[in-house]
Amino acid sequence: MSTAAPRTAGPDHLWSVDEHLDDILATVRPLEPIELQLLDAQGCVLVEDVTVPVSLPPFDNSSMDGYAVRVADVAGASERYPAALEVVGDVAAGRAEPPRVGPGQAARIMTGAPLPPGAETVVPVEWTDGGLGEGPVTGMRAHSLAPEGATGQVRVHRPAGARAHVRAEGSDVRAGDRALEAGTVLGPPQISLLAAIGRGTVRVRPRPRVVVLSTGSELVQPGEELGAGRIYDSNSFSLTACARDAGAIAYRVGAVADDADTLRDTIEDQLVRADLVVTTGGVSVGAYDVVREALASVGDEDEPGGGIDFRKLAMQPGKPQGFGSIGPDHTPLLALPGNPVSSYVSFELFARPAIRTLMGLTDVHRPRTRATLAGSGPLTSPEGRRQFLRGRYADGEVAAVGGAGSHLVAALARANALIVVPEDVESVAPGTDVEVILLG
Amino acid sequence: MSTAAPRTAGPDHLWSVDEHLDDILATVRPLEPIELQLLDAQGCVLVEDVTVPVSLPPFDNSSMDGYAVRVADVAGASERYPAALEVVGDVAAGRAEPPRVGPGQAARIMTGAPLPPGAETVVPVEWTDGGLGEGPVTGMRAHSLAPEGATGQVRVHRPAGARAHVRAEGSDVRAGDRALEAGTVLGPPQISLLAAIGRGTVRVRPRPRVVVLSTGSELVQPGEELGAGRIYDSNSFSLTACARDAGAIAYRVGAVADDADTLRDTIEDQLVRADLVVTTGGVSVGAYDVVREALASVGDEDEPGGGIDFRKLAMQPGKPQGFGSIGPDHTPLLALPGNPVSSYVSFELFARPAIRTLMGLTDVHRPRTRATLAGSGPLTSPEGRRQFLRGRYADGEVAAVGGAGSHLVAALARANALIVVPEDVESVAPGTDVEVILLG
Numbered sequence: 001m002s003t004a005a006p007r008t009a010g011p012d013h014l015w016s017v018d019e020h021l022d023d024i025l026a027t028v029r030p031l032e033p034i035e036l037q038l039l040d041a042q043g044c045v046l047v048e049d050v051t052v053p054v055s056l057p058p059f060d061n062s063s064m065d066g067y068a069v070r071v072a073d074v075a076g077a078s079e080r081y082p083a084a085l086e087v088v089g090d091v092a093a094g095r096a097e098p099p100r101v102g103p104g105q106a107a108r109i110m111t112g113a114p115l116p117p118g119a120e121t122v123v124p125v126e127w128t129d130g131g132l133g134e135g136p137v138t139g140m141r142a143h144s145l146a147p148e149g150a151t152g153q154v155r156v157h158r159p160a161g162a163r164a165h166v167r168a169e170g171s172d173v174r175a176g177d178r179a180l181e182a183g184t185v186l187g188p189p190q191i192s193l194l195a196a197i198g199r200g201t202v203r204v205r206p207r208p209r210v211v212v213l214s215t216g217s218e219l220v221q222p223g224e225e226l227g228a229g230r231i232y233d234s235n236s237f238s239l240t241a242c243a244r245d246a247g248a249i250a251y252r253v254g255a256v257a258d259d260a261d262t263l264r265d266t267i268e269d270q271l272v273r274a275d276l277v278v279t280t281g282g283v284s285v286g287a288y289d290v291v292r293e294a295l296a297s298v299g300d301e302d303e304p305g306g307g308i309d310f311r312k313l314a315m316q317p318g319k320p321q322g323f324g325s326i327g328p329d330h331t332p333l334l335a336l337p338g339n340p341v342s343s344y345v346s347f348e349l350f351a352r353p354a355i356r357t358l359m360g361l362t363d364v365h366r367p368r369t370r371a372t373l374a375g376s377g378p379l380t381s382p383e384g385r386r387q388f389l390r391g392r393y394a395d396g397e398v399a400a401v402g403g404a405g406s407h408l409v410a411a412l413a414r415a416n417a418l419i420v421v422p423e424d425v426e427s428v429a430p431g432t433d434v435e436v437i438l439l440g
Numbered sequence: 441m442s443t444a445a446p447r448t449a450g451p452d453h454l455w456s457v458d459e460h461l462d463d464i465l466a467t468v469r470p471l472e473p474i475e476l477q478l479l480d481a482q483g484c485v486l487v488e489d490v491t492v493p494v495s496l497p498p499f500d501n502s503s504m505d506g507y508a509v510r511v512a513d514v515a516g517a518s519e520r521y522p523a524a525l526e527v528v529g530d531v532a533a534g535r536a537e538p539p540r541v542g543p544g545q546a547a548r549i550m551t552g553a554p555l556p557p558g559a560e561t562v563v564p565v566e567w568t569d570g571g572l573g574e575g576p577v578t579g580m581r582a583h584s585l586a587p588e589g590a591t592g593q594v595r596v597h598r599p600a601g602a603r604a605h606v607r608a609e610g611s612d613v614r615a616g617d618r619a620l621e622a623g624t625v626l627g628p629p630q631i632s633l634l635a636a637i638g639r640g641t642v643r644v645r646p647r648p649r650v651v652v653l654s655t656g657s658e659l660v661q662p663g664e665e666l667g668a669g670r671i672y673d674s675n676s677f678s679l680t681a682c683a684r685d686a687g688a689i690a691y692r693v694g695a696v697a698d699d700a701d702t703l704r705d706t707i708e709d710q711l712v713r714a715d716l717v718v719t720t721g722g723v724s725v726g727a728y729d730v731v732r733e734a735l736a737s738v739g740d741e742d743e744p745g746g747g748i749d750f751r752k753l754a755m756q757p758g759k760p761q762g763f764g765s766i767g768p769d770h771t772p773l774l775a776l777p778g779n780p781v782s783s784y785v786s787f788e789l790f791a792r793p794a795i796r797t798l799m800g801l802t803d804v805h806r807p808r809t810r811a812t813l814a815g816s817g818p819l820t821s822p823e824g825r826r827q828f829l830r831g832r833y834a835d836g837e838v839a840a841v842g843g844a845g846s847h848l849v850a851a852l853a854r855a856n857a858l859i860v861v862p863e864d865v866e867s868v869a870p871g872t873d874v875e876v877i878l879l880g
Contacts (some may be wrong), residue, residue, distance in 0.1 A: 012578075038662065039692065056849070058671060065726035092698070092728045094658025094670055110726040112658060112778065116671045125725060138452070142733045144700065149727055173850040180853065185878050188685055193677030193853040196671075200663020218534025218552060222478065223640020229554045230534055231498060231636075238632030241482050245628055252479065258532070260584060276725025286505035286550040286581025287589055288532040292484070293582045322582050338552065340632055351627060385573055411614040413620065413633040440627050 015313045015321075016423075017349065017386050022348055024323055028332050030360040031208060031275060035201045038194055041087070041186050043247055044204035045360035050179045052197050062091075065140060066104040067128060068119035069155055070375035073158045079136065082155035087131060089097035090143065090150040091116050106154050108140070115368040116168055117428055122165035129155040173197070176218045178312040182432060185361070208275040210248040210351075212239045215281040215291055216338060219255035224436070234409065235280040235343045239336075242347045243278070245440065246355040258282065260294035267295075271327040275358055277349050281338025283310060284320040291322065291335045315425055316385045317342035342407040345388050345418065348439065371436045379428040381421040391436065392413035398436050416440065455753045455761075456863075457789065457826050461564065464763055464790055468772050471648060475641045481626050483687055484644035485800035490619040492637050495610035496795040500555040503532075504605045505580060506537060507546040507568060507594055508559035514599045519576065522595035527571060530583065530590040531556050546594050550578070555606055559797055562605035569595040579620040613637070625801070644802035648715040650688040650791075652680045655703060655721040655731055656778060659695035674849065675783045679776075682787045683718070683878065686795040700734035707735075712766040715798055720793050721778025723750060724760040731762065731775045748773055754863055756825045758783035761790070780849045785828050785858065788879065811838040811876045813859070819868040821861040831853035831876065838876050856880065 005091055033047040062068065069085060077083040085106040090100035091113040100115035101107050107116045108131075114120070130137035130183060131154045141149055173179060184190055186204065194202055220226050220235035233255040243250035255394075256263050267277060282291035295308040308324035322335025332354060336346040348366060356364035373379065374397045381387040390412050391398040399421055402411020420435040421428055428434060453465075473487040496855035502508065509525060517523040523548040529539035532555040541547050547556045548571075551783060553562040557563070561764045570577035571594045581589055613619060619637055620630055626644065632643055659673035660666050673695040683690035693710060696703050722731035735748040748764035762775025772794065776786040788806060796804035813819065821827040830852050831838040838859055842851020861868055868874060 038677055039680055042684065054666060056671075058846050059669065060668065065724055065729075069576065090727065091655055092726075095728075096700070098669075100777065108727065110728050111724060112656070112671070141729040142729070144733065145687075146727075172848050177850075179850065188678050188681035189784065189849075189852045189855065189879075191681045192674045192784060193849050194542075195674035195677040196780060197661045198660075198662045198664075198666060198672045198848045199659065216533055218551070220638075221640065222635045222638045226494060226498065226638060229538075231496075231552070232638045234632045234635035237478055237635040240479055240627050241628035241631045244482065256536070260582075283479040284551060287530060287548065287583040287586075288535075288550050289505075289582070293584065336864075340636060344632060402490055409629075409633050409636050410617075410619065412629045415629065419482040439629075 013311070015311050017313060017315050020323065021350060021353065022322060024334070024354050025357055025364075027325070028354045028357045030206050030357050033203050033205050035203050036189055036206065037201055038199065041202050041204045042191060042336040044207065045185055046180055046184045046186060046202065047182050047360065048203045049182050049189055050194065050197075050202070052173045052175055052177045052179045052200065054198065055175045056172040056196055057167050060168050060169050061112050062109045062122045062165060063167050064122055064124040065111050066109060066122050066165065068101055068116050068122050068158065069106045069156065070101065070103060070118070071120045071160065071162050071188065073104060074121075074123060074156045077156045077159050079157040082129070082157050084153055084155050086418040087150065087152050087154050090373040101126070104129070106156070108154075109149055110259070114330040120162050121160040123156050123158065123160045124165060127156060127158040129157070143183055153263060168247060182328055183362070205358075208248045208280060208355050208358035209273050210276045210355060211253055211274040212236055212243060212250055212278050212388070213253035213270070214255045214338070215279060216255060216256040217257060221254065234340050235338065235352070237338065238344055239278055239280065239347050239351070242344065242352065243355060246352045247359055248276075248355045258288045258290040260290050263294040264288050268327065271331055274331050274426045275332060277326065278347070278352070278419045279281060279333070280336045280343040282365040283322050283335045283337055295322065295326065295335065307412060310333060310335070314385050316382060316387045318388075319385075321346065323350075341412055344412060348418070349388070350436070361440070367438045369436050369438060370433050371396055373428055373430050373432045373434050374399040375430050378430065379419070379421060381426055381428070383426050384423055386419040386423050388417040388437070389421065391417045391419040393417035393436055393438060398434065443740055446616050453751065455751050456554045456770045457753060457755050460751070460753055460761060460763065460791060461793065464774070464794050465804075467765070468794045468797045471645050471798050473643050473645050475644065477642050478631055478639065480576040481642050481644045482631060484626055484647065486620055486624045486626060486642065486644055487622050487800065488643045489622050489641065490620045490637075490642070492613045492615055492617045492632065492640065496636055497607050497609055500609050501552050502555060502562045502605060504564040505551050506549060506562050506564040506605065507596065508541055508549040508556050508562050509546045509596065509600070509858070510541065510543060510558070511560045511600065511602050513544060514561075514563060514596045517596045517599050522569070523595050524593055524595050527590065527594050529594055548594075551771055558827055560602050561600040562679070563598065564605060567596060567598040568598070599628040606851045625800070640703050645791035645798075648688045648798035649709045649713050650683040650690045650716045650718060650795060650796050651693055651714040652676055652683060652690055652709070653693035653706065653720050654695045655698060655719060656695060657698040663694060674780050675778065677722065677781065678784055678790070679718055679787050682784065682792065683795060686792045687799055688716075688795045700729045700730050703730050703734040708767065711769070711771055714771050716791070716794060717766065717771060717773040718787070719773070720776045720777060720783040723762050723775045723777055734763065735766065735773070735775065747836065749773060750775070754825050756822060756827045758786040758789070758828075759825075761786065762789075766816055766817060772800050781830070781852055784852060788858070788877070789828070807878045809876050809878060810873055811836055813868055813870050813872045813874050814839040815870050818870065819859070821866055821868070823866050824863055826863050827861040828877070829859040829861065831857045831859040833857035833876055833878060838874065
């Protein structure tokens with residue numbers, strides 16, 4: 001059940017972090033599944049129960065390079081009193097029809113090749129003279145160099161029980177077995193299994209396409225010259241990287257100047273390739289907060305359920321936030337604040353779970369743990385706001401890096417965790433047990 | 441110091457897992473660095489110490505939407521006795537030259553905008569009447585809708601000390617500071633910092649390009665019809681997925697039939713795009729083990745230091761292995777065994793560290809931990825071989841899934857760990873403390 005405040009909560013409602021998150025997760029729905037080529041489905045969530053169409057192995061086959069023989073023919077064999085058998089041919093994986101093995105006969109067999117008719121067991125080549133008429137050998141000579149190995153006589157030095165070194169048909173999986181259940185995330189071992197049972201394509205939820213754009217007339221592309229009063233655009237880079245890290249296909253649109261019409265046009269233009277739009281900046285109470293201006297009324301009239309709601313959250317950093325949907329497909333849009341640390345923290349808390357929900361994952365959040373606060377002085381936090389401080393976590397301890405300022409991106413680059421200070425706590429002394437969100 | 445056995449150890453030397461791994465890691469070298477666009481460098485290792493060229497913030501700027509004023513002009517102000525100031529214009533981020541703030545004057549200022557000349561502090565808009573002549577406001581009206589907000593009079597309801605709500609130039613990082621050190625892995629926060637200091641490109645070791653091909657005349661592409669005696673090619677899919685998971689750009693070449701000339705031609709053809717070649721199958725002692733046949737002598741004559749060494753390892757699964765370098769650039773090549781589980785385990789143990797070494801990472805191995813063996817019966821393991829059993833790990837306990845058979849790919853798909861049984865242990869009872877390699 002969602003605890004989200006109703007959209008009618010009004011502009012003065014101070015949203016808690018959990019209310020805002022619940023609103024997002026109650027709105028965002030997993031993407032419609034599509035059939036993808038196996039390797040394109042890596043990291044995706046399976047939406048079908050996959051049944052094994054054909055048993056694995058599909059036939060009895062040898063687990064060794066050796067000779068396929070009858071049990072009685074090698075009973076009692078030893079190096080001193082070897083069993084001499086007529087070699088009737090080779091059985092190699094994927095080659096022509098295997099020869100029949102009669103009494104007193106052997107077929108030279110390769111690992112993975114089907115047990116030939118008449119044969120009951122396999123003796124490894126190391127238990128034989130390899131057809132050379134001398135002592136035990138360590139392997140076979142290549143067929144292309146010594147084709148005579150497929151004929152002549154072989155001496156077997158040890159007996160073998162029935163079906164020794166034979167992998168039985170269906171000993172891995174049987175036709176009709178459930179191979180994988182819907183909801184499985186497809187990593188390399190699952191892809192291995194799907195390929196092994198012959199699945200070239202598979203039905204999964206695709207990776208979400210996330211369009212990232214930053215706003216601000218002061219933003220300059222990194223690598224270009226920085227004019228007076230200007231700063232470099234870092235948010236569109238950092239959030240594109242965050243979106244990929246969350247599993248999305250991310251498109252960095254870059255920085256858009258503070259002009260409502262331009263911004264609206266840009267976003268509308270991008271909707272065709274967006275499963276989620278993330279903007280940064282322009283969401284606060286200033287006279288040039290263009291995201292708010294451009295999107296606050298979008299869709300109110302002819303798109304029921306659409307529109308972006310701008311709200312204040314009881315958190316630091318990241319107080320001003322926007323969320324809603326936009327365009328004919330009600331594409332979800334998260335309007336994050338513009339300070340680099342605010343936008344990063346907001347992305348981790350709100351956009352990452354949204355992306356992972358679109359993917360159909362059930363485990364959408366960063367892992368959390370408890371840690372002992374290290375450091376020499378207490379952490380302070382404003383009353384009534386949940387604070388997320390950048391921290392460095394290791395071995396059950398966490399220390400704050402940098403200060404609370406939301407512009408401290410240098411400290412962020414040294415952090416590997418967020419320290420959570422609850423709304424009702426204004427000071428946390430070293431040695432206190434704190435909640436920690438583990439990043440990356 | 442490498443403990444690798446010398447190449448002259450001879451064909452009968454039984455290599456330990458560690459000797460083989462040491463040989464690989466002593467041979468494979470990090471790739472040459474290249475300058476990459478920032479977002480293309482995600483996940484890569486930085487090879488330069490990055491110095492901050494310009495302080496962050498580059499200028500004193502406002503942390504709030506409000507009014508830039510002189511301290512004396514708002515001293516003693518209250519809602520009852522507000523300070524009435526003349527608004528001389530707007531200061532918005534990235535806009536034209538800011539107005540000068542004289543005595544009795546205020547400039548409307550937006551978050552991030554430079555503190556204008558003459559101003560000493562910032563009062564948030566919530567501490568004023570926003571120029572509307574009534575009580576406190578919660579924000580500004582958009583400039584495009586109410587341009588008169590940049591002029592007229594504002595009443596300030598609270599005093600502010602010097603430089604309140606001002607972020608000082610260089611308070612994040614200062615020009616000349618070390619931003620990031622060589623060796624740093626570039627995740628989203630590091631990309632954020634690099635963008636913020638204006639770096640559009642960065643010098644890193646690129647992702648290795650890994651060519652994956654499986655060998656075997658019995659292999660059929662998943663999705664196609666399975667003829668008698670044939671199996672689906674799963675290795676080229678699973679190892680391509682593994683290579684990507686390790687951080688590589690992986691090219692799946694697919695299955696090559698058991699013909700030495702075709703295989704040699706295919707590999708030579710692929711070398712142009714390979715930093716590492718991984719093959720599966722054809723490395724054992726059979727008469728059709730084409731990888732061994734095709735590559736055992738490659739480079740011996742005119743490529744000193746080149747050539748692929750085929751060896752037996754004291755491990756299960758994965759006894760037969762090949763490793764060496766090939767072609768004019770001495771491209772490293774790992775020839776893994778063909779059983780799906782053997783190739784997967786071999787990749788995780790040997791190819792993944794090789795890929796991560798090529799990337800320049802120092803942490804090249806999967807994490808290991810200790811766990812208590814769960815289950816009803818003992819695990820058995822052949823003496824003298826290190827066994828890697830597929831297991832399911834959770835909360836300090838691990839249970840084996842499936843058996844020891846190297847063809848049990850269905851069990852592999854349920855595993856999230858490998859249980860390590862040392863060479864000198866033949867049986868492990870439930871309750872025993874075991875070493876575990878955590879996968880993915």
